[in-house]
Amino acid sequence: MLNEIVSKFKELYEQEPIVVRAPGRVNLIGEHTDYNNGFVLPAAINKEIYFAIAPNRLHVCRVHAYNENQTDAFFLKQRISRSSRSWENYIKGVVAQFLKAGHEIEGFDLVFGGNVPIGAGLSSSAAVECGLAFALNHIFELGVEKFELVKMAQKAEHEYAGVKCGIMDQFASMFGEAGHVVKLDCRSLDYRHFSADLEDYRIVLCDTQVKHSLASSEYNTRRQECEAGVVILQKYYPQVKSLRDVTLQMLEQHKHEFEPVIHKRCLYVVSENNRVEEACHNLEQGDLQAFGEKMYLSHAGLQHDYEVSCPELDFLVDQTRNDDSVLGARMMGGGFGGCTINIVKLDELENFSRRIEAAYEQQFGRKPQLYVAQLVDGCSLVDKNQLFTYSEEAVAEQTALC
Structure with a gap:
């Protein structure tokens, strides 16, 4: 090209x-x-x-x-x-x-x-x-x-x-x-x-090739829900300007004042910020296994607390959980479709591709599009x-x- x-x-x-x-x-x-x-x-x-x-x-x-x-x-x-x-x-x-x-x-x-x-x-x-x-x-x-x-x-x-x-x-x-x-x-x-240090691994993107209609409207809703949580906490913590300023302890202390859905949204964002910092520490220590575990935790939060995943994304992530060739996987992006991101052993790329394509096709009647990437x-x-x-x-x- x-x-x-x-x-x-x-x-x-x-x-x-x-x-x-x-x-x-x-x-x-x-x-x-x-x-x-x-x-x-x-x-x-x-x-x-x-x-x-x-x-x-x-x-x-x-x-x-x-x-x-x-x-x-x-x-x-x-x-x-x-x-x-x-x-x-x-x-x-x-x-x-x-x-x-x-x-x-x-x-x-x-x-x-x-x-x-x-x-x-x-x-x-x-x-x-x-x-x-x-x-x-x-x-x-x-x-x-x-x-x-x-x-x-x-x-x-x-x-x-x-x-x-x-x-x-x-x-x-x-x-x-x-x-x-x-x-x-x-x-x-x-x-x-x-x-x-991903020399022995590659990033593999599994594209569901679906985009559910909820994506744009739910994105705006999530923003509003996060802002509603901030308003509650600002009554007690004037320094809070966004969920970036919120700790898990703050959320727990005032949980009774939140609608359950608002609390779940805020819990995910605060936890995800913590995960990013912990994941960087894992990279500094060369602990890719722990990094991969953070990816799975991120997906669980997106699936259950932030609720922006979809059956296709969840299925692709679940297929990797007991796969020794995969360090970690999660949905990536706004949600309701798009890609999962996976860290896969270099010498298992072909086998991983074959397994994930066959499983997805059997479940949904079509193959996902796969892309391999390096940094x-x-x-x-x-x-x-x-x-x-x-x-x-x-x-x-x-x-x-x-």
Whole structure:
């Protein structure tokens, strides 16, 4: 695909591009904590969007979306308006943020595409936004700091894609580090990388390929339920601004004042924040077994206390509980469909794939889509001399899941 993207660029624009890569992301633990100002533990993965790009010394931006085989062009001297085609809004939104911030950018030519699955919860949109922001910053030598690029990418999604996302996805795509996860404090935006020694393991994503209609409405309900819990506790603890400031002791002491559902929601979030901190300690100690156990506890909380799982997700997690090749598994993302994330022994990838596909097909009449992933660096330039070098190991891992 990389070769084809660069070739398409040369065919369309008759010049030599620079190439940028931007990864998708997984979140190993810390779900539904971001909008409660809590902790998350994401990582960039080797499912990536690639950008072949160069200035064109015109006042027009000419863009070709490789995966969709669609083309767009818009002028910088005119107001950049939203489009009816969703992919265009990610591009336009990022360009608009640079212009709003007062940066001088000229027209450019772009071909972009990649292998981040759409709709699987791996943040393909954040990869597009961050990759383009990184690329524009580079080709026009703007000198914008990476953290500012992250915030611009987030604003692009808010204002042009119309999704009021948190900052985790863009942050992971930009600040990922090979072999590491990123502990992000969603209140202060402080972060720290933790080594994740997964040399003998791989992250395997099992996509249920379902998305239940409850997802969007229940997301808003969960936010309201968390806020209701905060209001109760603020009567006794004025310092509490969000569930991030709440301890399990506070919840227990005032449990009688909570409606049962509200208490369950708050209990999950406070417990999950604690699990993220404990999981980071497990990584520091090299205790992957304990880390995996935290993943199962996270899923149990999401299933029973936060109630955002679904039968398909629960089934996939349950299939791994007595599997010696799996360290840990849980649902990932908003819930009601999407993926489970699993840490699987490298030498058991093929067997794991066969078992999980057969069980899921027998239960639901269809196979899940499986993706294998490794932890990689965030957005970067690509050395075109190394673009098309693939290790035999990487090819074998992907083949095992086909």
